[in-house]
Amino acid sequence: MRQTDPIRVTQMTKTIGERNILDRVDLDIPPGEIVALLGPNGAGKTTLIGCLLGLLTPSAGSITLWGEPVAELSPETRARIGFVPQALTGFTWFRVRELMDYLAAYRERPNDPEDRVWEEWAALDPAARVKSLSGGERQRLAIVLALRFMPDLIILDEPVASLDPQARHDFMRLLPEYARRRGASVLISSHIISDLEDISDRIVILRRGHIRLNMTIPEIMESIRVIAAPPPADWPVEILASNDDGTTWVRGWRSELDMAAVEHGMAVDTPDIERLFLALSR
Template identity: 30%
Template structure:
């Protein structure tokens, strides 16, 4: 039995001249919550489609619970709950019909849990999908995705365009609950504060390349934000090894660095800089710094 829920090795894909994925590696451990972040067009959805078997890997391999999702979609998708970014649920279906339709595919479908979720999300079984708001659609999609208690929950931009209340439902009530039951969650998002709050592991994609894939704690502790005041105003940002981003003007600058903090502080001291503040950066700041690096 494989230890990883998802194992992606050396996967590349291009659409015409656009490279969507370039030799991407990603390993998702069982029971973890992995946040996949990146700019628009970074390749997040393409990567998730490889996991679902909707794209056949041209190079490299994709394994979900040790199985090839293209060769064995029945078995792999049977273990997955998926919420699509576009929420393309059939407009004409009623919530009750959607639930009984989805139930037909999953022997492990839990009627009581589905009903509990439906009541929690305040959806009526007689409501048609086309009459639902964006947030309600996301909630309906979530019921279909999690009521069979999947071993792997794949969420593609689950909170895009949703209000804070629905986002809270999805992230707090769903992702953590699933993870607390020892199951795995892989989700992509633009909302980095939420990714930081719920993820154990973060994977950062940029122009199809995997910039970073590490446990969340490691990412946060290996980056530092330093506020520095110099004796004389600086004309241009600092260029020191380990500094990802340097912002400011005149005498006061904010530096975001990665790795050996002492070495960076030493370099700053040599330039007559005084360390005013030292703090842990947010994932959002790390992301912006990495993208601009």
């Protein structure tokens, strides 16, 4: 990977007390890629995001954003990052437009006719106080505050959990459109796997601080299968997980194994991302 990739994580460990919340994590995100970060509660997703943003300090390893150590980012590099948290807190005394104008004083807005798309999507009353907004409205405001400055790297931690179905649907349409148009990189964590499968280029599954899977969608569809029984020892595949019904997830599938499976009377299915996630999260 080029050192100038938006995100490069190398052997990063985060320890809290005596527990490794993240353990020797490697993760590279190149320009223009949308990466879905999946994992059960407690897997370390929010901790990873906190380290990427410099809010938490890794215990070991390194993180660079566009080649700069995350703890030493230049103002220019910080201005290229947009972050959407799980919930917007603080700033409750501001009105919506006042808060937008206040934050705009610290960041340059690009001269781009598309930069109002997020405000139009959010459809918030500019005169409303932040404290009067519903949970979904606050989340729409958090998205606007992160994206109206046209960032090149967008990090989102459960951004759609409190959105109504229509707002969520529209957001999941607008986000990849924005990323493709701008060449922006996106790291998005969400439990709504069907949304992420539709928009993502790559799936990263985190479990107990370890990355269990890091593959593009085409790689998953090409090389991962769920088969009716454990594979014979001489098959050139890696066992990823076993299900309670006796079926087995394997990686490294080749087309010639299709005939071998038929000869063994073994059913073979292509992967479903949600089923794969559930199997690797146990």
